[in-house]
Amino acid sequence: MQKKLIIAIDGHSSCGKSTVAKDLAKELGYVYIDTGAMYRSVTLFAMRNGFIADGTIDEKQLSAHLNAIKITFKYQPEEKKNETFLNGESVEDAIRGLEVSQNVSAVSALGFVRRRLVELQQEMGIEGGIVMDGRDIGTVVFPKAELKLFMTASPEIRAQRRYDELIAKGEPVNFQEILENVKYRDHQDSTRKESPLMQADDAVVLDNSHLNKEEQLLWIMKKMDERGLSKQ
Ligand code: DC
Helix, strand or coil: CCCCCEEEEEECCCCCHHHHHHHHHHHHCCEEEEHHHHHHHHHHHHHHCCCEECCEECHHHHHHHHHHCCEEEEEECCCCEEEEEECCEECCCHHHCHHHHHHHHHHHCCHHHHHHHHHHHHHHCCCCCEEEEECCHHHHHCCCCCEEEEEECCHHHHHHHHHHHHHHCCCCCCHHHHHHHHHHHHHHHHHCCCCCCCCCCCCEEEECCCCCHHHHHHHHHHHHHHCCCCCC
16 A cells, blocks of 8 residues: 655645645645644633733743643534634634734743644654644654655735635735735744744745645646655
8 A cells, every 4th residue: 555645745835735744735735734724722721811911921820730731632524624622612713813813923832832832743744644734743742754845936926815705705905015015924934943933954945926726736746746746
């Protein structure tokens, strides 16, 4: 039987990592794990329990309650989407809200949070057959992953995609502000002390500035072929 691989996808914010990861998991019949959703769930848990006030985190309390956090994923076939559960409750919408988005960078910079989530992520991948996306998957979580992709696209293109998404949702947004936010998050992700976003030496760089969904999947399948990783 074909060995079940571990595929690590890292890269900047808003460059479509989750779209690629989902498409690839579907193509290969693998499980998709969104590690950003895990950091977002811990953030939501901390907010709901009053461990974050005005952007300040009560690290002692969060650390003391970390083991009470259970995060699971379920694929919902009717909606064709992955749903994230925090202690049994679906939080898929709640973790995408503005308040969680504003606090998640600070929570994901905490060493004790990262150590715990990395441990959980490694357990999830123990049998292979997963596509996991995040910022430190190919460098810290699975340094021996069979395939590592590092995704990027120009800040302007990522900002434009984010702008189009928000406009489609009817939100009044300003392109310049979004562009500044994209650049700010790149800086935060790449310069934080704990596991900064870094390209693994053996990662394949996928710049999807000018590729659509289908083209990027084909591009990856070709890379897998070249490396002898495709299904027989
Ligand atoms: O991919 P995302 O935007 O849902 O990620 C949310 C936040 O979590 C973002 O600030 C980066 C951080 N993150 C991280 O530090 N490490 C990961 N493996 C995944 C996400």
